[in-house]
Amino acid sequence: MELNREHFRAIIFHNFRRGLSRQECFDELNSLYSDKAPSYSTVKNWYNEFNRGRCSIQDESRAGRPKSVVVPEKINAVRELIKQDRHVTYREIEASLDISMTSINKILHEHLSVKKICSRWIPHNLTNAQKKARVDWCKEMLEKYIQGTSKAVYNIYTGDESWIYAYEPETKQQSTVWVFQDEAKPTKVVRGRSTSKQMIACFFGINGHVATVALEQRRTVNSEWYTTICLPEVIGEIRKKQKNRRIILHHDNASSHTSTQTKAFLTERKIELMDWFGKLGKYLNIWLKALKEDCFEKLGEFSRRRASLIFVCPPATTEKNWKLKMEK
DSSP: OOOOOOHHHHHHHHHHHHHHHHHHHHHHHHHHHHHHHOOOOHHHHHHHHTTTTOOOOSSOOOOOOOOOOOSSHHHHHHHHHHOTTTTTTEEEHHHOOOOOOOHHHIIIIIIIEEEEEEEEESSOOOOOHHHHHHHHHHHHHHHHHHGTSSSGGGEEEEEEEEEEEOOOOOHHHEEEEEOOOOOOOEEEEEEEEEEEEEEEEEETTEEEEEEEEGGGOOOOOOHOOOOOIIHHHHHHHHHSSSSSEEEEEEEOOHHHHSSSSHHHHHHHHHHEEOOOOOOHHHHHHHHHHHHGGGSSSSSGHHHHHHHSOOOOOOOSGGGGHHHHHHHH
16 A cells, blocks of 8 residues: 555654654654655654644645635626626736636636627717618618619718817727627717817718818808808819719708708709718718827818828728628
């Protein structure tokens, strides 16, 4: 039979009770068990323990962390922390539950199957009815323009007005949240604007950006400005090379767009109107959002610099790909 540590401790205790000295006990063990016998320091330590009155040869329990903290209680605790705060960090979990980074990583990714991703920015939160109306509009436009293969799409131009604010948005790292495997990706409405702002109207077509018109002195958009300054500049840019070019205008139902003055102007210039819904101009909000705060250190410079800003639509976001957007 193979002897273990407790067997040797029992023999040492027996020799201690027999009255053998430490050296005599060690010599006897060494002669009987050779290299398997415990060392002299081990024999000496146990003699000291027995002299202090110890009778047990079992290992005493020691304080400290268990060998593994990845237990159901800890897993559930981490799950609750994430549900309470989707931005919770590794260090906050470590401080709250007193478990190592390695254990936290194992719980998060192997047991909870969560991952940290950035929230997608959206201009507005829509109701189910609004979402359905936009889907119906997209289907109607796909049918009308033959799934985007109609040549008429080259005559469609869309535009919208928007306030451009100077602000420092939350960084991607700051907006990351924990998401469980079966949850939808998060979104967030853009917030945190400052008082520095500039109103602009931006128009684009299938080949990209057409014109950007700034509304000076922070005034409100009205029919007068829209028909005497904004639209003439846009139409002039579109018909620069072809004076009688067909134009199908897509804009929303703002009062300045639906007024009698605007309708009369569009009729006079032979501009066709595209049915409004779904607002293709929503992509403007995404591009305009990309402007950095340094563009507005001096708002007066905006008009001079607007042509050199980012209003050049990459191919992936032009009207050629609206069909794909609508189908989604």
